[in-house]
Amino acid sequence: xxxxxxxxxxxxxxxxxxxxxxxxxxxxxxxxxxxxxxxxxxxxxxxxxxxxxxxxxxxxxxxxxxxxxxxxxxxxxxxxxxxxxxxxxxxxxxxxxxxxxxxxxxxxxxxxxxxxxxxxxxxxxxxxxxxxxxxxxxxxxxxxxxxxxxxxxxxxxxxxxxxxxxxxxxxxxxxxxxxxxxxxxxxxxxxxxxxxxxxxxxxxxxxxxxxxxxxxxxxxxxxxxxxxxxxxxxxxxxxxxxxxxxxxxxxxxxxxxxxxxxxxxxxxxxxxxxxxxxxxxxxxxxxxxxxxxxxxxxxxxxxxxxxxxxxxxxxxxxxxxxxxxxxxxxxxxxxxxxxxxxxx
Amino acid sequence: xxxxxxxxxxxxxxxxxxxxxxxxxxxxxxxxxxxxxxxxxxxxxxxxxxxxxxxxxxxxxxxxxxxxxxxxxxxxxxxxxxxxxxxxxxxxxxxxxxxxxxxxxxxxxxxxxxxxxxxxxxxxxxxxxxxxxxxxxxxxxxxxxxxxxxxxxxxxxxxxxxxxxxxxxxxxxxxxxxxxxxxxxxxxxxxxxxxxxxxxxxxxxxxxxxxxxxxxxxxxxxxxxxxxxxxxxxxxxxxxxxxxxxxxxxxxxxxxxxxxxxxxxxxxxxxxxxxxxxxxxxxxxxxxxxxxxxxxxxxxxxxxxxxxxxxxxxxxxxxxxxxxxxxxxxxxxxxxxxxxxxxxxxxxxxxxxxxxxxxxxxxxxxxxxxxxxxxxxxxxxxxxxxxxxxxxxxxxxx
Numbered sequence: 209x210x211x212x213x214x215x216x217x218x219x220x221x222x223x224x225x226x227x228x229x230x231x232x233x234x235x236x237x238x239x240x241x242x243x244x245x246x247x248x249x250x251x252x253x254x255x256x257x258x259x260x261x262x263x264x265x266x267x268x269x270x271x272x273x274x275x276x277x278x279x280x281x282x283x284x285x286x287x288x289x290x291x292x293x294x295x296x297x298x299x300x301x302x303x304x305x306x307x308x309x310x311x312x313x314x315x316x317x318x319x320x321x322x323x324x325x326x327x328x329x330x331x332x333x334x335x336x337x338x339x340x341x342x343x344x345x346x347x348x349x350x351x352x353x354x355x356x357x358x359x360x361x362x363x364x365x366x367x368x369x370x371x372x373x374x375x376x377x378x379x380x381x382x383x384x385x386x387x388x389x390x391x392x393x394x395x396x397x398x399x400x401x402x403x404x405x406x407x408x409x410x411x412x413x414x415x416x417x418x419x420x421x422x423x424x425x426x427x428x429x430x431x432x433x434x435x436x437x438x439x440x441x442x443x444x445x446x447x448x449x450x451x452x453x454x455x456x457x458x459x460x461x462x463x464x465x466x467x468x469x470x471x472x473x474x475x476x477x478x479x480x481x482x483x484x485x486x487x488x489x490x491x492x493x494x495x496x497x498x499x500x501x502x503x504x505x506x507x508x509x510x511x512x513x514x515x516x517x518x519x520x521x522x523x524x525x526x527x528x529x530x531x532x533x534x535x536x537x538x539x540x541x542x543x544x545x546x547x548x549x550x551x552x
Numbered sequence: 553x554x555x556x557x558x559x560x561x562x563x564x565x566x567x568x569x570x571x572x573x574x575x576x577x578x579x580x581x582x583x584x585x586x587x588x589x590x591x592x593x594x595x596x597x598x599x600x601x602x603x604x605x606x607x608x609x610x611x612x613x614x615x616x617x618x619x620x621x622x623x624x625x626x627x628x629x630x631x632x633x634x635x636x637x638x639x640x641x642x643x644x645x646x647x648x649x650x651x652x653x654x655x656x657x658x659x660x661x662x663x664x665x666x667x668x669x670x671x672x673x674x675x676x677x678x679x680x681x682x683x684x685x686x687x688x689x690x691x692x693x694x695x696x697x698x699x700x701x702x703x704x705x706x707x708x709x710x711x712x713x714x715x716x717x718x719x720x721x722x723x724x725x726x727x728x729x730x731x732x733x734x735x736x737x738x739x740x741x742x743x744x745x746x747x748x749x750x751x752x753x754x755x756x757x758x759x760x761x762x763x764x765x766x767x768x769x770x771x772x773x774x775x776x777x778x779x780x781x782x783x784x785x786x787x788x789x790x791x792x793x794x795x796x797x798x799x800x801x802x803x804x805x806x807x808x809x810x811x812x813x814x815x816x817x818x819x820x821x822x823x824x825x826x827x828x829x830x831x832x833x834x835x836x837x838x839x840x841x842x843x844x845x846x847x848x849x850x851x852x853x854x855x856x857x858x859x860x861x862x863x864x865x866x867x868x869x870x871x872x873x874x875x876x877x878x879x880x881x882x883x884x885x886x887x888x889x890x891x892x893x894x895x896x897x898x899x900x901x902x903x904x905x906x907x908x909x910x911x912x913x914x915x916x917x918x919x920x921x922x923x924x925x926x927x928x929x930x931x932x933x934x935x936x937x938x939x940x941x942x943x944x945x946x947x948x949x950x
Binding site for chain 1: 579592595596608614630661665668672673674677679680681682685686688694695698701702703704706707708709710711712713719723726727729730735745747749750751752753755804805806808809810811814819820823848926937938939
């Protein structure tokens with residue numbers, strides 16, 4: 209399937225595609241917050257005031273893409289948690305008011321399918337509408353769902369994307385679970401830190417996918433995922449995925465790896481790199497946008513910009529050889545692993 | 553030519569039974585599972601009526617606790633119980649369960665947030681970190697099961713609110729049709745939680761009485777809990793097994809009306825049924841029974857009836873089995889799918905309980921008594937959720 213249009217709201221200046229900085233924005237500490245655009249003109253102020261951040265970012269990135277299409281046959285979102293800020297607001301109200309009379313807004317917005325529902329509502333789109341919440345594989349599963357719809361002949365054009373927000377809820381819980389760095393780090397030294405833990409990111413990346421397209425930015429050739437694998441199984445899954453698409457490891461010229469700076473789990477990337485891909489140009493993205501369950505959606509955005517030459521917001525340093533095939537390999541906490549194979 | 557996709561096993565735990573046989577007995581005898589809550593620590597436990605699974609969390613955990621898996625929630629335990637029954641019913645081998653050819657798609661709305669108080673403490677840094685810090689998300693139960701059974705195929709969790717497990721079933725069917733997988737274990741799990749109860753209470757749709765779907769005096773829903781899984785298999789891998797039924801089609805649509813209520817003219821409800829019928833290449837007149845969403849709220853039931861009238865020149869027999877179980881949210885689509893399969897296997901229909909004054913003009917075919925010896929070839933099961941999500945599934949005799 210083909211990516212013909214895309215938009216991202218991220219901790220980088222990805223949204224205002226007019227600008228071009230020399231370098232990506234540097235972040236420090238454990239929270240890489242999104243650079244949100246001015247939503248005026250896109251979302252009515254009365255609606256905007258009531259929207260949680262995840263819905264706001266998802267609408268901000270997704271709605272303009274829908275509006276630029278004549279017709280959309282499906283809206284498919286991958287999001288591990290949806291509106292967490294609304295969730296904790298409602299949770300705190302339950303405790304604070306001792307289960308008294310509460311207002312439902314936060315509750316209704318906290319359901320992870322509130323974004324897909326709002327995109328449908330705001331664009332009057334009655335078509336297939338699904339939210340995959342499978343944590344570290346939620347975005348991969350959204351793409352697989354889109355591939356199925358195209359194969360079934362039930363769609364020509366699909367909006368697919370992700371959203372995840374930093375909230376007190378997930379940041380505190382993940383801190384207790386040991387997910388983040390104890391020491392200070394910056395974008396520049398995160399990946400070489402050699403210490404446990406990573407940093408928390410957020411964002412929404414949205415894509416217009418088409419079954420057939422003459423004019424497109426990049427092609428998504430295949431998507432695969434696996435949970436709780438051994439190293440052998442990951443290497444096997446990569447080889448099988450390449451073989452299925454008549455490719456060998458040496459045909460891949462560019463790798464995008466989900467290195468997060470966590471010394472415990474970055475070993476997966478080292479193994480894949482060392483054992484299968486030694487000559488390839490390598491890009492990383494969690495030094496740009498932080499770690500979150502559906503961050504592979506941003507890697508897909510980066511890959512599409514690398515392949516198409518589209519302005520990502522800063523000057524990308526391209527490899528000397530032209531890019532033909534990109535393999536994205538990412539995992540979340542070493543548990544859920546995903547592959548996305550992209551081509552020109 | 554599309555291959556047949558057979559149901560070769562199922563398992564469920566609900567307010568009307570701790571396994572599938574107990575559920576069937578209750579359905580036949582008209583015994584609902586709605587009452588006060590015994591397990592829930594909430595001020596509403598005594599004020600509202602609920603469809604609670606009649607087992608405390610410790611006894612649910614007994615078969616699994618000795619494996620010493622940390623952080624198991626009530627949602628996880630309900631899921632394990634139904635999943636285990638389903639794989640045993642289908643006689644799947646450990647190799648088949650862990651195979652790359654097997655997909656596992658589950659669903660939940662509350663997930664591990666059933667532990668509302670632990671969550672509050674962890675999320676507000678009021679604890680040093682409970683054993684549940686990895687347990688809260690919607691996908692936690694799916695990952696626990698995938699890990700326990702060493703599942704190496706596709707795994708997924710869907711949350712489209714109250715239609716979640718119907719969409720899990722739909723995706724399982726599509727994955728098998730595509731040829732990517734030979735079988736799919738599909739369903740969902742939901743446990744009652746202070747979080748959801750307060751949410752539905754804030755929307756003022758929780759009833760203090762046993763819900764009475766499609767009654768003119770209906771006054772809201774009873775929240776419920778449970779879990780249900782169905783094993784779907786492609787015909788080439790299940791020729792040696794009993795075929796319990798087939799899944800023949802599904803449709804999903806968005807109502808595009810409101811985040812938490814349905815449109816008067818039933819846009820999404822109508823379209824999802826239309827799409828399911830087209831998907832299965834059958835006509836409205838082929839449908840012999842509808843397991844309605846039928847929550848018992850004014851808005852839902854009225855819209856659903858308008859949707860039926862939009863599609864069916866003559867509305868087929870229908871009932872809402874939520875009058876037995878309450879609304880089990882993320883588990884309801886899968887649970888009601890199993891009830892539909894019971895109907896197909898045994899040629900009988902289970903009634904809509906507690907309804908005294910059916911909505912006039914629509915309810916001539918509302919089933920209000922257990923009805924054995926009916927001719928059934930094809931049945932429909934509908935689920936609608938927040939965010940306008942509407943799903944219709946179609947099952948047929950083998």
